[in-house]
Amino acid sequence: MEYDLHTKEDRRLRTRTGDNVDYPFALLILLLLGLGLAMLYSASCAQSEYDTHYEVSTRYLRKQAVCAAIGLGAMYAFSRLPAALWYRLAWPLYCVSIVLLLSVLVVGEEVNGARRWISLGGIQFQPSEIAKFTLILLFARLNRGYGPRAKEFRYGVLGFGGALMGILVPLALEKHLSAIMLMGMVAVVMMFVAGTRPRWLLAGAAGAVVFVIVYISFMGYAGDRVSAWLHPELDPGDTGYQILQSLYAIGSGGLFGRGYGKSRQKYLYLPFQYNDYIFAICCEELGLVGAVAIAMLFSVTILRGYWIALNAQDRFSTVLASGLVTLIAVQTVLNLCVVTNLLPSTGIALPFFSYGGTALAVNLGEMGIVLSISRHIKKRKIQEEPL
Numbered sequence: 001m002e003y004d005l006h007t008k009e010d011r012r013l014r015t016r017t018g019d020n021v022d023y024p025f026a027l028l029i030l031l032l033l034g035l036g037l038a039m040l041y042s043a044s045c046a047q048s049e050y051d052t053h054y055e056v057s058t059r060y061l062r063k064q065a066v067c068a069a070i071g072l073g074a075m076y077a078f079s080r081l082p083a084a085l086w087y088r089l090a091w092p093l094y095c096v097s098i099v100l101l102l103s104v105l106v107v108g109e110e111v112n113g114a115r116r117w118i119s120l121g122g123i124q125f126q127p128s129e130i131a132k133f134t135l136i137l138l139f140a141r142l143n144r145g146y147g148p149r150a151k152e153f154r155y156g157v158l159g160f161g162g163a164l165m166g167i168l169v170p171l172a173l174e175k176h177l178s179a180i181m182l183m184g185m186v187a188v189v190m191m192f193v194a195g196t197r198p199r200w201l202l203a204g205a206a207g208a209v210v211f212v213i214v215y216i217s218f219m220g221y222a223g224d225r226v227s228a229w230l231h232p233e234l235d236p237g238d239t240g241y242q243i244l245q246s247l248y249a250i251g252s253g254g255l256f257g258r259g260y261g262k263s264r265q266k267y268l269y270l271p272f273q274y275n276d277y278i279f280a281i282c283c284e285e286l287g288l289v290g291a292v293a294i295a296m297l298f299s300v301t302i303l304r305g306y307w308i309a310l311n312a313q314d315r316f317s318t319v320l321a322s323g324l325v326t327l328i329a330v331q332t333v334l335n336l337c338v339v340t341n342l343l344p345s346t347g348i349a350l351p352f353f354s355y356g357g358t359a360l361a362v363n364l365g366e367m368g369i370v371l372s373i374s375r376h377i378k379k380r381k382i383q384e385e386p387l
Helices: 008-015 023-051 059-079 083-107 127-151 153-173 177-194 198-218 220-230 241-253 278-310 315-339 357-374
Strands: 109-111 114-120 123-125
Touching: 023 059, 023 278, 023 357, 059 357, 083 114, 083 127, 083 153, 083 315, 083 357, 114 127, 123 127, 123 357, 127 153, 127 177, 127 315, 127 357, 153 177, 153 198, 177 198, 177 315, 220 241, 241 278, 278 315, 278 357, 315 357
Parallel strands: none
Antiparallel strands: 109 114, 114 123
């Protein structure tokens, strides 16, 4: 179902940009970004010096800062675009993301043993980061189109499920389990919001558990991660090494931490200390107080994002904003659980903190869309079928 602009007033509400974005949400995003860049420098400076023969300590910070600048530009630009534009672009962008995912299998570059990157003009990026956004975008469009029919199996399961499999199948060929898990969780939340019956979601969750078990059985490294999660002390020099070093970093931070820049584990003891496990360095340097403050900052940001979604002017905007905020929420929870060994290692980064240019730029751009939606929260909602 396309946007139906029956009156001049409805058309005006759809096309105008609005006056002001939600400044509290914008400030929270900027705080997360600033704190993330500061912690990235501290966590990566030792690795940077080692990689550059002790000549440069800002190698990773510089690259991340460039991507942050690009992301901020995208966030500002997207905050000026109406939601109706994203509605029209949902299908084209979804198809492009599938093409990019499939192209990884042919022309992708291998990094750290995984072929998930594409290089264009000397710039590396992960198509999976773009696919996360386009899947949310398409789900939001389908959600509005289906309306109350999402309770029917044809729409609520086959419709959403078909769109989901279009992304998950290429990811499975890439052996990208972390992205599959993340997109699956976000999809379940969006399907629930759409009105898909809970019993079908539970059946899908059971199928996902079976898939993960089978996947782990056939993929040796995934099985090793589970074994290391349960008993890291049994292999402290290999599979359990990273988990133990992460716990050492967290434990040594105490209540107030060693102080900014004074981490010991970042000196090549903790692998990926500036990426997936950067929160362990935060705990070591800032202590329990700093770790809780970071978790609270994420929580307030996520809650504010959901508030914007609930007060959006139409169904599509509500579902789109909720999906984008859920993506940040799920990534954050999974990363914190992995770093503290509550879950097996998944390879999911901490938004705005972990090193990764594509993810940072895309996350900031997505938050720009939420800001665009926030411009209309004080205007009357377009009359549509209830959520």
